[in-house]
Amino acid sequence: MGYMDTQCAGPLDTPFVMGGETFRSRLLVGTGKYRDFAQTRDAIEASGAQIVTVAIRRTNIGQEAGQPNLLEVIDPRRYTILPNTAGCYSAMEAVRTLRLGRELLDGHDLVKLEVLGSKETLFPNMPETLKAAEILVRDGFRVMVYCSDDPVQARMLEEIGCVAIMPLASLIGSGMGILNPWNLRIIIDQARVPVIVDAGVGTASDAAIAMELGCDGVLMNTAIAAAGDPVRMALAMRQGVEAGRNAFLAGRMPRREYQASPSSPAEGLLG
Amino acid sequence: MSGVAIRLNGEPRALPGPWAIADLIDDLGFTGKRIAVEVNGQIVPRSHYGEIRLAADDRVEVVVAVGGG
Numbered sequence: 001m002g003y004m005d006t007q008c009a010g011p012l013d014t015p016f017v018m019g020g021e022t023f024r025s026r027l028l029v030g031t032g033k034y035r036d037f038a039q040t041r042d043a044i045e046a047s048g049a050q051i052v053t054v055a056i057r058r059t060n061i062g063q064e065a066g067q068p069n070l071l072e073v074i075d076p077r078r079y080t081i082l083p084n085t086a087g088c089y090s091a092m093e094a095v096r097t098l099r100l101g102r103e104l105l106d107g108h109d110l111v112k113l114e115v116l117g118s119k120e121t122l123f124p125n126m127p128e129t130l131k132a133a134e135i136l137v138r139d140g141f142r143v144m145v146y147c148s149d150d151p152v153q154a155r156m157l158e159e160i161g162c163v164a165i166m167p168l169a170s171l172i173g174s175g176m177g178i179l180n181p182w183n184l185r186i187i188i189d190q191a192r193v194p195v196i197v198d199a200g201v202g203t204a205s206d207a208a209i210a211m212e213l214g215c216d217g218v219l220m221n222t223a224i225a226a227a228g229d230p231v232r233m234a235l236a237m238r239q240g241v242e243a244g245r246n247a248f249l250a251g252r253m254p255r256r257e258y259q260a261s262p263s264s265p266a267e268g269l270l271g
Numbered sequence: 272m273s274g275v276a277i278r279l280n281g282e283p284r285a286l287p288g289p290w291a292i293a294d295l296i297d298d299l300g301f302t303g304k305r306i307a308v309e310v311n312g313q314i315v316p317r318s319h320y321g322e323i324r325l326a327a328d329d330r331v332e333v334v335v336a337v338g339g340g
Contacts, residue, residue, distance in 0.1 A: 030340025040338060055339025058280040058332060059306065061299060070336050071305045086339050096312075100334050103307040103314050172340075221340025 013245065016216060018194045019110050019142035019163035021080070025050045026211070027241045028082070028196065030221025034230065037073040043224055044074060047234035053082045053112055053219070056101045081105055082144065084112040089125065091115060091132035098136060111136070112166070112198075112219075114146035122172040122199075126153050130160065137161040146198050149183040151190060158193055165191055166198035166219060169210060173222040175202030178209050188214045204233075204240030211244025212252070277329045286325060293320040299333065307334050 016023045029049040034040040044052055052074055074081065083101030085094035098111045115132055117125030124147055136143050137160055144164035145157050154165045167187055170176035177200060178184065188195045194216035201207050201220045210218050218241055227233035275286040279295075286295065292315060296302055308315045309332040315323055325331065 031338040032340045034338060053340055054336040056307075056334050057337045059299070059301065059335050061280055061282070061333070069304055070338060076305075081336070083336065084339055096309075099314055100307040100309060100332075101336075103316065104305055104334065104336060219340075 013249065016194070018144070018216075021110070023050050023080075025238075025241075026217040026245055027207070027238055028053065028217055028219040029224060029234070029237075030084075030219070031070060031074060032221050033225035037068060037070065039230060040070075041073050043230045043234040044079070045234075046231045046238070047224065048238045050080055051082050051110075051219075052079045053084050053221070054101075055086050056083055056097050056104065076105060076108070080110060081108065082110060082112045085114050085132075087116070088114070089116050089128075091128040091135065094128075094132045095135050095139075098141060099139075102141070109140055110142045110144070110163070112144050112146065113162075124148055124168075126150070130156055133157055133160045133162055144196070149180055149187065151183060151186040154187045154195075155190060158191060162193065164194045164196050164216075166196045168199040169197045169206070170200030172199040173226075174200055175223055175226075176200055177202050177206040178213070181209070181213055184210070184213050184215065201237075204236040207237050207240035208244035208247070211241055212247050214248055217241070275325060275327050277325055277327070277331055279331050280333060289324045289326065291321055292323050292325065292331075295325065295331070296320060296333070301333065305336065308332065309334075 016026055025048045027047055027049050028051040029044055029047050030053045031040050054070060085097045088094040088097055094113055094115050102109055113132055115125045115128040117123050126148055129147060133143050133145055142163045144166055145162045146166045147154060147157060149167040157165055169178045196217040196219050197210040197215050198219040201218060201223045207218045224230050224234045224237060275289055277284055292308055311330050
């Protein structure tokens, strides 16, 4: 294969390697808040995502028997299922949840760790996140970790052995976009593992901005599920991530803040 | 045979006897479904569902994957 990738008819990208696995899509999506399983399936299909997050919850005894199960709709043989610890407020709850997730997925050990510290903002509790990450890495998990956009703690998580650092761009489910690109840039510049913006993306341009900053990927749920037409937004997000990635790889033109530069020749104007 | 009172997903539940975990799973309609089971805080591998019998006051959790981000 040459300069042009036959699949997307664009220049080749470097492979997206995380936790020893190579992925084609840099868009990771959640499965919450959809109208029904059919919409979940169609949106995920349109997003082109290969990594799909799920939550682990108690079965609704007496109500669910015979009802379809999410993993019958989102087939673990086709997608990399990423169990999360959404709703966990301590390291031990998160570790327990992911051990159950690993059992549920036949030993699959790529997981999304998040330990929350505030019910209003869903900001991470970083001391508990660091504690949980240590236990999980020691236990053989490959940990992708939701975290604050603090470069120092991001580095601590990398040193513990997390396979991806996933800072928030703004609050979970807020759709407020990339609020602190400068911190994200510092985290990206120093990291030797993939950096994935997790949380806060609201629309396709936000995803593109995250990728233009040099993020390795973007993880989102509400921006797709709460859109007017989730399946179309899933496609827009796919394109936004690809556009942002290509713009990053291409290298944008330098900004000329005080001087315009015409695109058309200045010579040969009609006298 | 006397009944066995356990807690299932935080709720009291009376079993007719010292059921194996497999019996409970079957009764719940989850046989062959993707679930994970924890008894008294310990994960029970699927291959052990037939062997482990539930005793009085056991705390049993049965979990599934649901939509989440």
